[in-house]
Amino acid sequence: MxxxxxxxxxxxxxxxxxxxxxxxxxxxxxxxxxxxxxxxxxxxxxxxxxxxxxxxxxxxxxxxxxxxxxxxxxxxxxxxxxxxxxxxxxxxxxxxxxxxxxxxxxxxxxxxxxxxxxxxxxxxxEKDILEQQIEDATTTAFSAMATSSEMGQIVNYIESIGDINDVPTLATALINCMANFNLSCNVEFRVNNEQQHYATSGICSPIVLELFEILKSKGRLHEFTSRILVNYDYVSVLVLNMPEGDDEKHGRIRDHICFIVSVTEQQLLAILTRNELSQQQQNLNGAIAMINSKFKSLMTMLDNNRKQNEAVFRELQEQFERRIPTMGLDEDQELFIYNHVDSAIQKSVAREEALIQVKQAFSEIEADLAELSHKVDEH
The missing domain is CATH 3.40.50.2300 (Response regulator)
Known part of the structure; x- marks a missing residue:
């Protein structure tokens, strides 16, 4: 409305x-x-x-x-x-x-x-839109509490978040975990120098955002009336309705909340690390593809040069074989020319051997890059 x-x-x-x-x-x-x-x-x-x-x-x-x-x-x-x-x-x-x-x-x-x-x-x-969803989620949470102990809920939460790979889903899991303890909460994730906010009611009020900003660097734990704020480096959780009238239960739930927030932060860091590694893998794959393309272009150019050199020397040799006998040269002059032609051909052969070595070196580099890419994938 x-x-x-x-x-x-x-x-x-x-x-x-x-x-x-x-x-x-x-x-x-x-x-x-x-x-x-x-x-x-x-x-x-x-x-x-x-x-x-x-x-x-x-x-x-x-x-x-x-x-x-x-x-x-x-x-x-x-x-x-x-x-x-x-x-x-x-x-x-x-x-x-x-x-x-x-x-x-x-x-x-x-x-x-x-x-x-x-x-x-x-x-x-937004509260009106989410009201029915909140009611359904609360009903489900209370039903789960009726059949499971507090520690069982925590164990289930730890096991479930291990497969989560994105931040919003992790925030939803955290809010649902708190709901299993009949707790309403506001959550702040600090990711890549930005604040992301989530709440049981669907939206954090302005005064909650101010409290997160003011208290995030003021210590690990703040309690006032029925509310408790737990701060970690990347995660802050404000619980709105701590149990009252039962000091033992209040302390136990407070300890549960601190542990849950700690576990949530570790999973958040794992998600961010996996995302960073995935981005690095994409960058590495792009670099490998570019290097392979340049290697292939360079090898094609070198191979074409080799073929052109072979054709030039073959034509030159044929011309000498046809012309030298008709030039009236004495035997020493003919031998001198043949020796120089043969020397040039031998140098060409040496360049071809060097080209083969370059190809082999490029192949080894390509294999090393492929192995590096595979190791990054494994991690």
């Missing part, structure tokens, strides 16, 4: 006027609330898709309002974007910890707000 209904919540009327002015030309139904309690009262009748929620409000601040929205099954699906004059890492992490999907810092311009709302609208559309 496209984004149609937006609720703006702020205790300052001027701020609400600015939002109304920015959004007046957009195809949104916009309503406003001046406090947290008023916002919660309006949810049953208005049912907004996105709430622009001020953080600093008296009596009930934005964090408390967001907790109330996300803790209610009837309203937890509503997308919350915090609006605040402060944009520190701590502020953003607190916003994410209470369940917000995005964050915008005052003062903001029309372009920034409309761009964020457009992105959130696209996220809503």
């Amino acid at each position: 496209a984004l149609q209904r937006v609720l703006a919540v702020d205790d300052e009327p001027f701020n609400l006027e600015i939002i109304e002015e920015i959004l007046e030309d957009l195809d949104f139904e916009l309503k406003t609330a001046a406090s947290g309690p008023e916002c919660l009262e309006m949810l049953a009748t208005f049912n907004p898709q996105v709430i622009l929620l001020d953080v600093s409000m008296p009596k009930m601040n934005g964090y408390d309002v967001c907790r109330a929205i996300k803790s209610n099954p009837d309203t937890s699906h509503i997308v919350v974007m915090f609006v605040s004059a402060r944009g520190s890492v701590e502020e953003r992490m607190e916003g994410y910890a209470v369940g917000a999907e995005d964050y915008i810092v005052k003062p903001f311009g029309q372009g920034e707000l409309t761009a964020k709302l457009t992105k959130l609208g696209q996220m809503l559309l």
Whole structure:
């Protein structure tokens, strides 16, 4: 469903006027609330898709309002974007910890707000498209959990990813593995200096992408409320719904997640290595084909030169055999000429032997290249 209904919540009327002015030309139904309690009262009748929620409000601040929205099954699906004059890492992490999907810092311009709302609208559309697929995948995951232990799921995952040869399929397998533990997650793969993102819901929210960027170099493990972020060099996984109320299970699942992410990174590196070797093999095969072509052209040219030399010397020898007896030369002169002709012919024969050696050397080089290509294929 496209984004149609937006609720703006702020205790300052001027701020609400600015939002109304920015959004007046957009195809949104916009309503406003001046406090947290008023916002919660309006949810049953208005049912907004996105709430622009001020953080600093008296009596009930934005964090408390967001907790109330996300803790209610009837309203937890509503997308919350915090609006605040402060944009520190701590502020953003607190916003994410209470369940917000995005964050915008005052003062903001029309372009920034409309761009964020457009992105959130696209996220809503993709969630609707993927909703049935997620439901089916979750049902399958729960069925698998009923018949298999946690370690069995991990072993099955390790065995299954060994045959995977592309990054998106590996990401899907990782998400499905997490689903087998009843975990929803976001995934970032860092491949060839680019970030690739995947999620149980089909798309990572903007605030999740910011957390990946901020925390990817800040240590291996981050835990906040029911969420846990595990970082490796090439893979980061953010789990959204760690088990609560059971410390032993929480710790066990946390250890499982760290191990699974580690194994996933090793398989990712194996995929990248195989892809690189495959590219090198293609490059080598192309170089071998080019060298073979040049060798054959060169050998053809040398062979043609040899045949032309043979024809020239044969014709020259025949001419001498016909003309010398008629030239009236004495025996020493005839012998001198014959010796020089014979010497030239012998030099031609020597060049032909050298050509044979060149052919043999080229054949050995060709065999060495073929053997090298075969060794690369084996690896």
